[in-house]
Amino acid sequence: MRALRILLITAVILGGLFTLADRLAVGYAEREVAAKIRSSQGLSEEPEVSINGFPFLTQVVGSELDDVSVSADGVTARAGGHAIQVTEVTAELNSVRLNGLSSAVADRATGSARISYADLAKSAPKGASVSYAGAERAAKGQVKVSGPAVELLESTGVDVPGFAEGLLKGRTITAYSTVSIVGGDTVRVRAADLPGLPVPGFDGMLRDAVDYDLKLDGMPSTVKLDKALADERGLRFSGAGTDVRLAG
Template identity: 65%
Template structure:
């Protein structure tokens, strides 16, 4: 019985040592992977890399990691010089084939996601315009609400309004814009059915103002976005990929 007890204690100690070594190896691998991904993808800062699954060492022995999650900061979107932050930029990679030095890593499949909040969308919008949630029905159509004081919008568009119509500039302008994504990095907002305005002859100028594009700058090539949805939090982007090379 005493011998069995000693054996069990020995097994527990070995198990603890294995777990400690395994976690240390994960930490080192995550740090190395973050450095290489930053370099190969041209990122401004190192991403957060989290290697999932246990034990890690047996995955390395098989040259395949079950899952890696990458979170990226410092991504922005730009519209005519107005720059805003893109948040929650993540990539979830599965079935990642690696070599022993982590100089090569190819994911069998990948899912990417990102978010631009309405607050940041408003910062990117033309002068006088605020972008906000349009409600569930319009959100299902991929639309957002674009609104603002008519006078501010016309001023931003450089439109001179005759004196006779100056008093009407206090009215609130509201339109609903359909959001689309092109080429994986360009967000387009296009107004549908502009409201009838009390100031005549300015519809065309207003449409030119509220229709605008944002370009998402600095996305790593591991994240290819192909879908945008409008939610209560803002614009959520997602995309998928296969055979994604993380180190080139």
């Protein structure tokens, strides 16, 4: 009985030491992976990395991690020459194949990110503002784009003649535009409907003024976006991919 008790105590102690060693090892690995992601993805700060699953050490021996979570906030991207803030950037990576800690590739990944309306408007046509369009239109993936008619037209290089300027002066244009994702990194804004202008031939020019693309440079390449959802705080994007390079 005494020998059995000693064996049980020894097993508990060894189990505790193994757990401690495992947690120390995973903490070190998370820091190393975060640093490599920052370097390989060109981020301004290190993301938070969580290597899930227990035990970690046996996953390392098998050169494959079951699940890795990556999150970053305040990622600075560029769109149309303007710096914009991309927040709530997350990625869930599954079946991550390791080559030491020098490189890693995930079999599958899902990701999401958010851009505020204020940042979305930075690359909109001059004079345009972008805002929440209400629950019904948001459910259709639409946002509200509005601005002074004369300024919007002139932003596309249209020379508004004096008689037309007199008719349009003081008129605010409101368009409800559908947002979509093109190529995994470009936000496309296209007017679903536009008000008519009291100047013949200017309706097409107005559409050219409110339709625009917003290409995001500097987003983590682990997040390939394909869907956009509008809510009160801005646009939330999500996407998925396979064979996603995490580092290296």
